[in-house]
Amino acid sequence: DHRAGAGARRGIAGRGRGHLVGAASVGVELRRLRLRDALLEGVDLRGANLAGADLTGATLVRAQFGGADLTGARLVRTNLGGASLAGAHAREPVDFSEAMVWQTDFSRASLPGARFDNVRLFEAKFAGADLTNMSARKATFFTADLAGARLTEATLAGATFIECALGGADLTGASMKGAAFISCRADDATLAGADLENLRVVSASSFARADFTG
Numbered sequence: 001d002h003r004a005g006a007g008a009r010r011g012i013a014g015r016g017r018g019h020l021v022g023a024a025s026v027g028v029e030l031r032r033l034r035l036r037d038a039l040l041e042g043v044d045l046r047g048a049n050l051a052g053a054d055l056t057g058a059t060l061v062r063a064q065f066g067g068a069d070l071t072g073a074r075l076v077r078t079n080l081g082g083a084s085l086a087g088a089h090a091r092e093p094v095d096f097s098e099a100m101v102w103q104t105d106f107s108r109a110s111l112p113g114a115r116f117d118n119v120r121l122f123e124a125k126f127a128g129a130d131l132t133n134m135s136a137r138k139a140t141f142f143t144a145d146l147a148g149a150r151l152t153e154a155t156l157a158g159a160t161f162i163e164c165a166l167g168g169a170d171l172t173g174a175s176m177k178g179a180a181f182i183s184c185r186a187d188d189a190t191l192a193g194a195d196l197e198n199l200r201v202v203s204a205s206s207f208a209r210a211d212f213t214g
Contacts, residue, residue, distance in 0.1 A: 003108075070111070071095045086125075090114070103186045107145075181205045 030045070032052040040055075044064045051071035056077055062082040063134040070085070077099060083106040094112030102122035109129045116136040123143050130150045138158040147167045154174045161179070166186035173193045180200040187208040194212075201207070 075099055085109050085111075186210055 035055045037057040039059045042062045046066040054074045056076045061081045065085045069086045071090045071152045076097045079100045081102045086105045086107045089110040095115045105125045106127045107127045108169040110134040114134045116139050120140045126146045126149045128148045133153045140160045143163045145165045147165045149169045152172045157177045159179045162182045164184045169189045171191045175195045178198045183203040184205045190211045192213045
């Protein structure tokens with residue numbers, strides 16, 4: 001209820017710069033909460049409202065954000081190792097700049113305009129995610145699953161994809177100048193109208209039945 005949510009908010013805020021390991025605050029109201037440099041390992045924030053929250057530098061290893069509202073949240077320099085953001089959503093861009101992303105689950109998340117510039121993403125899962133207008137300049141995706149992801153109008157200039165799955169991904173109108181695909185499978189992907197200047201495709205990458213029209 002409202003009082004329980006307020007109490008959870010006070011508890012998390014009170015320990016925002018300290019430790020909160022394995023705690024559960026499912027569905028609580030945490031808008032604009034300041035959690036910079038917090039240790040939130042394993043915290044359960046599924047369905048929470050984190051719109052405008054500042055988690056810069058926070059440790060979010062194995063944290064659960066499934067279905068959470070991350071509208072305009074700052075996750076700059078966070079450690080998202082093993083965290084789940086499956087089904088998370090945002091109406092305004094979420095900033096993941098300089099985050100540590102390894103085995104992080106973004107499946108079915110709706111994060112249009114999300115920023116991953118210069119981020120290295122290891123074994124991240126984006127299957128079915130909406131990443132329209134995302135910015136991932138010079139990002140590196142290692143064995144990422146982007147199957148069926150929506151990346152329309154995304155900025156991927158200088159990005160590198162290594163052993164990634166992009167089957168059925170929609171990259172319509174994406175800016176991919178200088179991007180590289182190494183041992184990737186992008187069968188049935190759509191790249192219509194994408195900027196492919198200086199694109200590099202090496203090491204047996206597959207784009208079978210991909211749409212390059214326009």
